Amino acid sequence: MTSAVQIEAVSRRFRRCTALRSVTATIPAGSVTALIGSNGAGKTTLLNLVAGLLAPSAGAISLFENLAPGSVEALGRVAYVAQDGPVTTSRSVGDAVRIARSFNTLFDFDAAVVRLQRLDIDRKQRVSKLSGGQRAQLAITLALARAPELLVLDEPLSSLDPIARRDLLGELMGHCADRGMTIIFSSHVIAELEKIASHLVLIKDGVAVVAEEIDELLKHHRIFTGTATEAGLVHDGRESVISQAHPLTLAPRVIRFEDPPIGNALLTPVTLEDLAYAYLEYAPSVSGEPPT
Amino acid sequence: MTSTVTPTTAVPGTMSSWLPRLVPGILRLHRTALISIAVMYLAFTAIAFTVVHQVGHPRASILAGEVFNGTLYSVSTYAFYLPVIVAVFIGAPMFARPLETGTFRFAWTQGVGRRRLVATTLMVFAFELTVLSFLLGIVLSRLWFDLSPQFWNVWANHVFFTNPWMMTFSSVIGLLTGALLGVVFRRVLVALAATTSIMIAIYLWASMWPFFQETLLWFVKRMPASYGGVPLNNGNYLAHYDYGSVNLYFTNRFGHVLSMNQFNNQIYPKLPQAQKLALNQNAAPEFHRLGLTEWQGSLFHPQFHGFLMTWIGFGIVTVITLVAAIFAFIGGNDRLLPRRR
Numbered sequence: 001m002t003s004a005v006q007i008e009a010v011s012r013r014f015r016r017c018t019a020l021r022s023v024t025a026t027i028p029a030g031s032v033t034a035l036i037g038s039n040g041a042g043k044t045t046l047l048n049l050v051a052g053l054l055a056p057s058a059g060a061i062s063l064f065e066n067l068a069p070g071s072v073e074a075l076g077r078v079a080y081v082a083q084d085g086p087v088t089t090s091r092s093v094g095d096a097v098r099i100a101r102s103f104n105t106l107f108d109f110d111a112a113v114v115r116l117q118r119l120d121i122d123r124k125q126r127v128s129k130l131s132g133g134q135r136a137q138l139a140i141t142l143a144l145a146r147a148p149e150l151l152v153l154d155e156p157l158s159s160l161d162p163i164a165r166r167d168l169l170g171e172l173m174g175h176c177a178d179r180g181m182t183i184i185f186s187s188h189v190i191a192e193l194e195k196i197a198s199h200l201v202l203i204k205d206g207v208a209v210v211a212e213e214i215d216e217l218l219k220h221h222r223i224f225t226g227t228a229t230e231a232g233l234v235h236d237g238r239e240s241v242i243s244q245a246h247p248l249t250l251a252p253r254v255i256r257f258e259d260p261p262i263g264n265a266l267l268t269p270v271t272l273e274d275l276a277y278a279y280l281e282y283a284p285s286v287s288g289e290p291p292t
Numbered sequence: 293m294t295s296t297v298t299p300t301t302a303v304p305g306t307m308s309s310w311l312p313r314l315v316p317g318i319l320r321l322h323r324t325a326l327i328s329i330a331v332m333y334l335a336f337t338a339i340a341f342t343v344v345h346q347v348g349h350p351r352a353s354i355l356a357g358e359v360f361n362g363t364l365y366s367v368s369t370y371a372f373y374l375p376v377i378v379a380v381f382i383g384a385p386m387f388a389r390p391l392e393t394g395t396f397r398f399a400w401t402q403g404v405g406r407r408r409l410v411a412t413t414l415m416v417f418a419f420e421l422t423v424l425s426f427l428l429g430i431v432l433s434r435l436w437f438d439l440s441p442q443f444w445n446v447w448a449n450h451v452f453f454t455n456p457w458m459m460t461f462s463s464v465i466g467l468l469t470g471a472l473l474g475v476v477f478r479r480v481l482v483a484l485a486a487t488t489s490i491m492i493a494i495y496l497w498a499s500m501w502p503f504f505q506e507t508l509l510w511f512v513k514r515m516p517a518s519y520g521g522v523p524l525n526n527g528n529y530l531a532h533y534d535y536g537s538v539n540l541y542f543t544n545r546f547g548h549v550l551s552m553n554q555f556n557n558q559i560y561p562k563l564p565q566a567q568k569l570a571l572n573q574n575a576a577p578e579f580h581r582l583g584l585t586e587w588q589g590s591l592f593h594p595q596f597h598g599f600l601m602t603w604i605g606f607g608i609v610t611v612i613t614l615v616a617a618i619f620a621f622i623g624g625n626d627r628l629l630p631r632r633r
Contacts, residue, residue, distance in 0.1 A: 048397075051397075051401050052401065053397060053400065053401065070405075070406075071405075072403075072404070072405040072408070075401060075402065075403050075404075075405050076403040078401070079401070080397070080401040082394065082397040082398065082401075084394065086393065086394045086395045086397050086398050087395065087398050088321060088390075088395050088398065088399070089393060089395060090324070091320070091321065091323075095320055095321075098316075098317070098320060099317045099320050099321050100317075100402065101313075101317070102313045102314055102315075102316050102317025102318075102320070103313075103314065103317050103399070103402035103403060103404045103409065104402055104403035104404065105309060105310060105313065105403055105404075106403065139398065142398075146402075146403065
């Protein structure tokens, strides 16, 4: 399987803090990768690195096996929609589409116009007058019109209503299937990510605590609800407890097993949401520098 | 409606594949700024042209002793400040605004790439400013020099600064200075304030000290001399010593440097009347007779004006430096991104 993005031991320091610490992850071509993390965990920094807006302080990122992020060759194949969908605000929607067309050698103008019509976004409207959701949709429209091989979306769902969210996810799935497009997107709406994401990168305090295929993750994790005595029944010495509960309580714990457990009544399957909460809440953070 | 992905027939990465597409986008993106520049410069050009036109043929008007329109003349003198306006209101927000609002994340991740985008943006503005500044400068030059007998004094900064070459360089330098401060400060208001301060400082500096003459003599020495002053032995021309403010220097027989002002204050009053008259009529031989020799570079008053030539020299160096500085900030590194809080 070829990789669309290869992230190797990437760290990113800012003047007063370290946003990412030795993050390693591989995003396979054609996959949909969900990037999850709490606020300030380093998701946007990682996406800015992939888009070439930032350079790593250490480590390396390569796109499509050998392209440097931010290079003209890479930018011709990558579309990035930053948080809040920033598009030139002083012009009309129609101008924004024409400007985007002139900034790219490959741009499907008609598709962009059709999508805007479908979304009922007036092309004569100034971008600054659009609602947050409409602006996000405009930015996504301009990105999709470039027919990118890699689409990087930073919290694209946050400003959309539930219907728009559902439609967008369906549309993205369609692009993935039709064009083999690779998608990376960060979001806090975990339940909806589960519908389309095939891979998960989970960042906590600048460290990628999970970077795997979601099916594999779900296969290897289980929820255990029981007493400390019963816990002994599920231990085989090779598992790791992700979410720690007080030993005397019956609070559910998420446990990762080296080998997928079969037929144990004390264990129930996990959802992506369970998994994300467990890792975000309980996975050990790196000591030393304070979280950012 | 059929879906049409616009393809490129040229080789990807070559200038012919992206420049023709990019320029219309730049024009559209910066339409307001570009129109504002055109309106400002063309308005000043029209006013200056009106003054020239009202007076009629210069020679005829001089002979007739006509008095030209003083109000329009005053307005024309404000052309001197156009580069400051360009620097503050066009250059400073050019990159500071997208950096402040975050829209640069859209522009700089498009297929064309950030370096091409920034370079083409600067080129489009520089081209417009060059054409309009030069045009305005030509009209103003005619105003100042052809009609000069009607002015009490043309040896003033607003005359020097508004000839075609200086007007052009001043405008482009203003634009680049503002743009550089915009990428440095990344905030519109701060960039505006910094650019205003810097431009005022440059103007004061240029007006008060002939720094550029001393800095870039390389250009000065190589310029042909056709200034209508006093001819020197080497074929250059000496400005009349009354115009000591343009910074002429001599060295006396002891090798000490003597400015024209010093000469006027310290030596001239002590000269006998006959020598004063001789000096007024034929300065160069008289200077030599007094033991004063020209100091290379500073004494010459080359074609048009030494100050102008040095300004062009300074201008070329400054433009290159400013463009390099802007690209040092935006090209390939990420110092422009808002820092994490």
